[in-house]
Amino acid sequence: MNFYNYHLINDFYIKKYELLSLNEINVKKKKFFLFNNKICIINEKQSLRTINTLTNFFNFLNIKYTVINNKHNFRKENIKDFSKTLGIMYDYIFFRGYNDIILKIIAKYSGSVLINMLSNGYHPIQSINDFFLTKNKIVFFFGDFNSNVFRSMIINLSKINIILIIISPKIYWNYIFLKKIFNKKKIILSEKLIIINKKITIYNDVWFSMGENNFKKKINNLINFQINKKILKVLKIEKIYHCLPSYKKTNFMNLKNLEIHENIFESNFSMFDKQIIEKIFTIKSFFIISKKNFFKI
Incomplete structure (x- = not known):
């Protein structure tokens, strides 16, 4: 990932010290604070736990977000132009979909922080x-x-x-x-x-x-x-x-x-139960780190 390089597209992006940094925040269960970043969830691939955990986390803390479920965007539109549009409107993009190549295109052209919530290649x-x-x-x-x-x-x-x-x-x-x-x-x-x-x-x-x-x-x-x-x-x-x-x-x-x-x-x-509960703290760790300007937009 390299926090200074914005994105979490797959696990090759994250280094050992970054994993340990996230783990340290997660263990301490630090308090979370609200922020005004604009968030988009692209939910192309159905989800039971991952997206529900994310949206429950946002709802609990009264964080506003937009969900895009329309696959039309990927079938008919130019992905490069679509990515630029997302970048204008959103600071964070959480993407759960099928195509790892689309992930990389959105990361390259949107300018937003892109976090892979699951793709065919990685989770x-x-x-x-x-x-x-x-x-x-x-x-x-x-x-x-x-x-x-x-x-x-x-x-x-x-x-x-x-x-x-x-x-x-x-x-x-x-x-x-x-x-x-x-x-x-x-x-x-x-x-x-x-x-x-x-x-x-x-x-x-x-x-x-x-x-x-x-x-x-x-x-x-x-x-x-x-x-x-x-x-x-x-x-x-x-x-x-x-x-x-x-x-x-x-x-x-x-x-x-x-x-x-x-x-x-x-x-x-x-x-199983522990995995669901801890995922909330994992997601929170990302946002805490973003507030320390690791995710510098």
Whole structure:
């Protein structure tokens, strides 16, 4: 991100010291004060937790904002001109959408602070939030290696001294992505479950993002990477993080659960509730930093 460079488009933008700065503010739970910046939320991609958390935060503090849900802007208008229009009207743009290229165009031509609330490639707000919560030195990722929140979490966790173990089908291994950020000491990539005799954290995500439709093929690829009772028996699990509400009672292939069993998702291992609550403080941290002129408009 580089606070002096305005934007949070993906997790490559944020440096280690910036993560720690946000974390310090978040931990202290500093008091927040109102300000008069003009805020726009572009909600192209449906959201349950992320956008609701953001709007609830604004409403609670009586901060005014505008929501743009009209996809017409991206289908018919020149994105460069659209971006300049946004820049004239708004100081902050929170964008949740499908296209990472559009994000970069808006960042380049709007002149506003752009914060990615989720895109096909990355989910920085969620990853920064969960980064604050992840205290364990060993983190297991189960499922689709190319999940946007997996990619973001892996980038951020690679900046500190944490062992990352990715259990994923080989067809999803992204060597180009790995080459950007890892050395061999920081990551273990495997198709088979690796048993270790230490306490661990598990990070999980839904198998299907919005817009995906090839369900049967993906389930066949991922069914052996499900978080279930067998995994609980062989690993010393301390916490389980899940990016979205889990799929339950699905009719796909007569499966009652997909990426995580319902009884585990609702167990004491799950950090689901904590993830929602802490996201409010993560968002607040950004605004506190902006008032210190890190986000200099």
